[in-house]
Amino acid sequence: GAGVSQSPSNKVTEKGKDVELRCDPISGHTALYWYRQRLGQGLEFLIYFQGNSAPDKSGLPSDRFSAERTGESVSTLTIQRTQQEDSAVYLCASSWRGIGTEQYFGPGTRLTVT
Amino acid sequence: DAKTTQPPSMDCAEGRAANLPCNHSTISGNEYVYWYRQIHSQGPQYIIHGLKNNETNEMASLIITEDRKSSTLILPHATLRDTAVYYCIVRVARRDDKIIFGKGTRLHILP
Numbered sequence: 376g377a378g379v380s381q382s383p384s385n386k387v388t389e390k391g392k393d394v395e396l397r398c399d400p401i402s403g404h405t406a407l408y409w410y411r412q413r414l415g416q417g418l419e420f421l422i423y424f425q426g427n428s429a430p431d432k433s434g435l436p437s438d439r440f441s442a443e444r445t446g447e448s449v450s451t452l453t454i455q456r457t458q459q460e461d462s463a464v465y466l467c468a469s470s471w472r473g474i475g476t477e478q479y480f481g482p483g484t485r486l487t488v489t
Numbered sequence: 490d491a492k493t494t495q496p497p498s499m500d501c502a503e504g505r506a507a508n509l510p511c512n513h514s515t516i517s518g519n520e521y522v523y524w525y526r527q528i529h530s531q532g533p534q535y536i537i538h539g540l541k542n543n544e545t546n547e548m549a550s551l552i553i554t555e556d557r558k559s560s561t562l563i564l565p566h567a568t569l570r571d572t573a574v575y576y577c578i579v580r581v582a583r584r585d586d587k588i589i590f591g592k593g594t595r596l597h598i599l600p
Contacts, residue, residue: 379532408588417576418533418590466532468588477523478588480532 377401379481381467387487388457396452396484400469407450408478409442410466418466424450457488492516493577498595507564509594511577514558519581522553523588524562526573533576533590536562572598 380399388394400407409421420434424444435441439458444450454461464485468478494512501507513522523538537544537551539560544551550563564571576593 410590417592418527418588420589468532477535477538478525478533479535483532 379467379469379479381465381481381484383484384482385485385487387489390459390488391456393453393455394457394486396454396465396486398450398452398467398469398481400448400450400467401471401479404469404471404479405447406470406478407444408468408470409450409452410468411436411463412466412483413463421452421465454486457486459488462486462488492520492579492589493591495575495577495591495594497592498597500597500599501564501567502599503569504566507562507567507571507596507598509562509564509575509577509596510559511562512559513577513579516557516579517581520579521581522551522557522560523578523580524549524551525576525578525588525590526571527576527593528570528573536575567596567598569598569600572596 379401382397405426407424410418411421412418422435422442423431439455442452464483466480466483468480470478492513492515521538521540524536525533526536527533537546537549539551539553541553553560574593574595576590578588
């Protein structure tokens with residue numbers, strides 16, 4: 376079946392511009408996560424959505440970062456006034472609510488801020 | 490912060506078993522041990538998870554010590570395609586919880 380998809384796969388933007396990254400989770404998955412991975416680094420949690428609950432935004436690095444999710448489907452991560460340190464791969468994952476659930480990751484969006 | 494400790498890198502000869510250790514001495518009774526891996530330029534991939542019993546699937550085996558303070562992921566016959574960063578994670582599984590990734594172990598499979 377279809378996995379988690381993300382678009383675009385690559386994005387090059389100029390410093391100061393806004394960008395939107397999209398995630399389509401696996402159908403039926405109620406939980407959705409965004410992570411950031413800088414070159415050669417581990418995964419850094421950004422934000423978590425679960426159903427209609429208030430999202431866990433504790434990992435967002437600054438107020439330039441925001442994310443929305445439409446119901447239990449598509450999510451967009453927006454970075455305003457991009458900075459060079461925002462360059463990274465942004466990964467989305469989804470999971471089904473239940474005991475012992477695992478997360479399924481998308482291929483990521485590689486963001487380069489010039 | 491990650492609740493696990495892993496060696497930063499390991500080598501394993503192709504065709505041999507790769508044994509990746511993980512320490513999680515502060516694990517709680519309701520936390521599971523999960524393993525993911527990330528092959529270069531790809532998103533992380535779920536491998537296996539367990540609570541206290543040893544687990545086996547088509548990819549790997551997970552051995553958890555009786556006191557649950559450490560575990561070992563075993564890839565029985567490593568191939569070059571198993572070269573990746575392997576992450577050991579502990580998390581509560583009764584509700585969806587954010588996964589906190591540590592630095593993982595970079596496994597090099599040697600031909």
